[in-house]
Amino acid sequence: MEFVEQSGFTFSVDIIRDFYLNLTSLDDKHFVILNGISGTGKTQLCRVFANAVYGLDYNEDHPYLKIIPVRPDWTDGTSIFGYYSSFEKQYMKTEFLDMLLQANSERDKPHFVVLDEMNLARVEYYLSDYLSGVESRKPIQLHNVDEVTDVPKTIEIPHNFYLIGTINTDETTHSISDKVLDRSFVMTLSDVNFEPFWETLDAKLKEKIESEWQFLLQLHKVLSEYELHFGYRTMNEILHKLYKNSLLPEDVRMNKWVGLDRGISEKILPKLRGDERIDSLLTQLNSIFLEQFGEDAGSLKHIVRMRKELDRYGATQFWS
Known part of the structure; x- marks a missing residue:
């Protein structure tokens, strides 16, 4: 709370406490969706919280936080996990995958990924493999090409990986399916002080x-x-x-x-x-x-x- 107050943003103790509990109460699943009108500080809350965990000022760069804007053309798991390009002869990585690989290599460090405006695309389409991996605790298949050495064939969702999605509800966005809602905590940030x-x-x-x-x-x-x-x-x-x-x-x-x-x-x-x-x-x-x-x-x-x-x-x- 001291770091939050120093950041200049106005988040109450209730919001910070609820956000903390929603992120950490389950040992094997850390997924929170922040809902609310535009401009209430949903993305800023993620940054303030992640920086406070590491004792960083709000404006400092955070090596264990990645804010990723979701694109409307995300239609499957390759949007976040990447894919092997037979034309390029290499695996096309994403920011999400990079952070997941880093989380697997540094398991003593919390890693935070924010999918900003995550319902600009259908969440259940591009996030289904991730949700299944978290639920089953089984590795996710990335590729089966022996020549690829910089990306493993499978990857686990480690316990130190924290996923946060922000959503706005208007005519340009998609509704969130029950499959996604059942696997997340949904917080609404519409109160403005x-x-x-x-x-x-x-x-x-x-x-x-x-x-x-x-x-x-x-x-x-x-x-x-x-x-x-x-x-x-x-x-x-x-x-x-x-x-x-x-x-x-x-x-x-x-x-x-x-x-x-x-x-x-x-x-x-x-x-x-x-x-x-x-x-x-x-x-x-x-x-x-x-x-x-x-x-x-x-x-x-x-x-x-x-x-x-x-x-x-x-x-x-x-x-x-």
């Missing part, structure tokens, strides 16, 4: 954009009631844009409320979507934006259009 986050910001920034910050907190509270709130990344990027605007020469600087209106339209509203259940939310946002920004505000125009679409089609989204 902005007060500690605010304390980490530069004093000059806070002084310049205090009123805009208070408005964003109000907006976040309204959106949270519908599970449509935003995370730390979105808040951080809006605040830094507003601060940067405040430093521009007066003749080109945006009015701070115009800047905030733009920030909301660019970073918060694009993720807004739903059916009749968000009708009252759109009504609230209409009143809030009209009162704060006036009838010419870009954010208000988006909400007005979305309300019309909801009345006509029964569903709406930011993208027209």
